[in-house]
Amino acid sequence: MSTAAPAKRASTSAMIASIADADQRTQxxxxxxxxxxxxxxxxxxVGLTADLGKYTDMHIFAKQHPERFFQMGMSEQLLFGxxxxxxxxxxxxxxxxxSVFAARRAYDFICLDIxxxxxxVNVVxxxxGLTTGYGPSHQATEDMxxxxxxxxxxxxxxxxxxDIEQSVPQLAAHEGPTYLRLLRGKVPLVLDEYDYSFELGKAKVLRGGADVVLISSGLMTMRALQAAEALAAHKVDVAVVHSPTIKPFDSxxxxxxxxxxxxAVTLxxxxxVGGLFSAVAEAAARKGVAKRIVPIGLPDEFLDAGALPTLHERYGISKDRIVQTVLAELG
Structure with a gap:
């Protein structure tokens, strides 16, 4: 009879798994x-949430400003109304x-009330996207x-x-409604190394490159920068353009x-369907820019549940898969 200790199970659930690499700086x-x-x-x-303060980092605001925090319970329509x-x-x-509850369940309230x-009103x-392993019920792959x-x-x-820290006061100062795709918990710190500052409505060139231009948003800008470094080992010179504002788009x-x-590659x-790639292609068509654009993103399908690193690799948005795609396109 074996006396070996049982294997230790991972303590981080698929719901709140971090997108940060093990050795990455985070806040x-x-x-x-x-x-x-x-x-x-x-x-x-003021801050409001629909029973998800801890899981949207709103609990920090609630602790410091309890008189301006409103817990609306599991009722997203009430939250936005x-x-x-x-x-x-x-x-x-x-x-x-x-995001799934805002985009799918409360769309009409956000549209007509806000x-x-x-x-x-700032919807957070x-x-x-693919920042949880809990499957289609929680993966907001089509929110944008x-x-x-x-x-x-x-x-x-x-x-x-x-990006998040600098965007908050600008969202508050913006006259109309906004939607922020939130990265929560321990969030990577990347852009401070690129002389970058967030400007609502503006895209920024983070690095130049003679062979490839990667146009990215969200966590995929982090992956684009990682891929650019890896592609340098293949003698491929890669530029990265970060577009944190999807609408209005900085065409x-x-x-x-x-x-x-x-x-040209979007990430x-x-x-x-309907996100950054669509925004770039639409802008190019309007201006008469005849250019093939290669999209790297999630497929037009409901995704699997599982561990995030496995899913990112499976669906082509990991650093290694980005490198493979670019090298294949270059022939």
Whole structure:
């Protein structure tokens, strides 16, 4: 009879798995920390959630400003309806839930209560794209496609802790509604090494390159930068353009980088239907830029459940798969 100790099970669930590499610099809860700091100087800021404060980092705001925090329970429609009412009185609400619940379950309330009257309500969506292993019920792989068609709504897909931290006050200052694809918990810190600052509505060239241009948003900008370093070992010179604002889209900056002889690739943590790739292709078509664009993103299908590293590899958004795709395109 064996006396060996049972194998230790992983303590991190697929729901809250981190996207950070083991040796990567991170900041804990940049959204909650930035929102709490903003509330110190802006008395209009309030925070709401639909029973997901801990899992959207709203609990940090709730602890520091309990009198301005509202727990709405498991009712996303109520969450956004109440946020609209608060905005009508001059408050600046940040309302958090999972992206799937905001985009799928509460769309009509966000559209007619918030976007149509152009109210300053900031929708904060956790678990965007493939940032959870819990399968289609929680993987918001089509949230940007759903929201891009909504008039007045600004959409932000941040790369890292710096992006999130700097975006919060700008979202609050923006007159109309916004949707933030939230990275929560221990969030990688990447962009501080690239002389970068977040500007709402602006794309930024993070590095130049003569052979390939990678146009990315969200956590895929982190992967794009990693892939660019790896491709250098193959004598491939790669530029990276980060587009954290999906709507309104900075077509001027992106098309300037796109309209060159280089291989052009988009990278997004979202289905290739209706997100960044679509925004880039639409902008190119409007301006008459005849250019083939290779999309790297999630497939137009419901995804599997499982461990995030396995799923990112399976669906082609890991660093190694990005490198393979670029090298194959270069022939």
């Amino acid at each position: 804990t809860a940049p959204f909650g920390t930035a929102l709490a700091a903003l509330a110190e100087t802006d008395q209009r800021v 109440a946020s609209a009412g608060m905005a009508e009185t001059g408050l600046v609400p940040f309302a958090s839930t999972y 976007a149509e009257p152009n109210l300053n 969506g956790g678990l965007p 496609a759903i929201f891009r068609g909504m008039p007045n709504l600004t959409i932000v897909d941040p790369c890292d802790a710096l 001027e900056t992106v098309l300037r980088e796109l309209d060159t002889p280089r291989l 997004e943590n979202h289905t290739v």
